[in-house]
Amino acid sequence: MIKNKKRGLGKGLEALIPEMSTLEQVEEEISEDRIKHININKIYPNVHQPRKDFDEDSIMELAQSIKVHGIIQPIIVTERKDGYMIIAGERRWRASKELQLREIPCVIKNYEDSQLMKVALVENLQRENLNPIEEALAYKDLINNHKVTQEQLAEALGKSRPYLANTLRLLNLDGRIIDLVKSNSLSSGHGRVLLRIDDGEKQYQIALKIMEEKLSVRETEDLIGKILMPPKKKGVKKKSKDYLLIDVEDTLKKALGTKVTISKGKNKGKIEIEYYNNEDLERILDIIANNTK
Known part of the structure; x- marks a missing residue:
């Protein structure tokens, strides 16, 4: 019995993507009689794989490990007319090709085409091996094409709502x-x-x-x-300002990363925080929200 206990993301994600619970069951407990040794040339990557970039040094390190220890965990594939498409384990497949292995251990799991994208997305998100842009694209696809809201996805992934929003904004x-x-x-x-x-x-x-x-x-x-920061107007004399207010202004500027002005009246005052576009406003609001929790 081969067991692989991986760190999951909780029940929330399985509720959103039911296909993931079956994939986890396959990976967590694989019996020897379910493992098939398949010709490596009949296996090909998932066309829905959100991860586009693979670090060559990392693949070569994995290849050396496989050379010494073998493939400890079989890759998971789904059968197609033209061969077997990878669901989980593309790095292991790539490393095996570097070693010019003829066959690799696989477990065959059947998925419909409509399920494959979701499975590929979440499998990568669970392993946290996507770069920030691939991560953002994966979130965008789940939200736009699979009827998942940002709030639902943030809760299921164990991420904060601002983290999710900030990651998505990278695509702008x-x-x-x-x-x-x-x-x-x-x-x-x-x-x-x-x-x-x-x-x-x-x-x-x-x-x-x-x-x-x-x-x-x-x-x-x-x-x-x-x-x-807008240029200072010439010829306009500034009123002397309380040293305490200057200190507070500087603290807020550093914390918020933008211009902050504090004006003091007779019995009251006001704080002005400048922002330069909607993205900048969201950034400032996120900083304030995270520091008031």
Whole structure:
């Protein structure tokens, strides 16, 4: 008996995607008589696989492990007229091809075409092996094509609603920035900060500066804050401000990553927080919400 106890995401996800419970049962307890050794050339990747990029070094490391220990857990496939499509285990299949293995152990599980996309999406999300853009695309597909709301998905995945929203917003970046996040040249944190800039060309130029100068996310927030800050008007004398208010202003600016102005009247005052587009407003609201819990 081969057992593989993987870290799941709780009952919530199975309720949303019923097909996942059967996949987990197959992976958690596989009896030897269910394992079939299939010619590797008859096996091909799932066309619905949301993961598009596979790290070559990681595949080679896995190949070395398989060379020494063999394939500990069979891959799961579904039978098609032209062969067997992979449901779970594409990395193991790729590593086996590197070793030029003739056959690999498989378990055959039958799924309808309409089920395959959901299974592939959630299988990857459970293993948390998607890059931020692939993750965002997986969320988008589940929401748009499988009648799952953001609230339902966040609860099922054990993620916060702001986390889910912020991940989805990465898809609004300029295409060149999306490619940089995909390749890990930029972090998703840098990407979210760049959303404060509407113009795609400006986003890209700032991204080049981030990579060239190796700016942190915090340094990027400061840079964009300065870019978006309107120029000071000449010839207008500013009233002297209480040192305490100046200190509070600076604290809020650093926390929110934007211009903050505190005005003090006779018996009351006001705090003005600037935002530059809807994405920027959502970002600020998320920061405030997360710090008031």
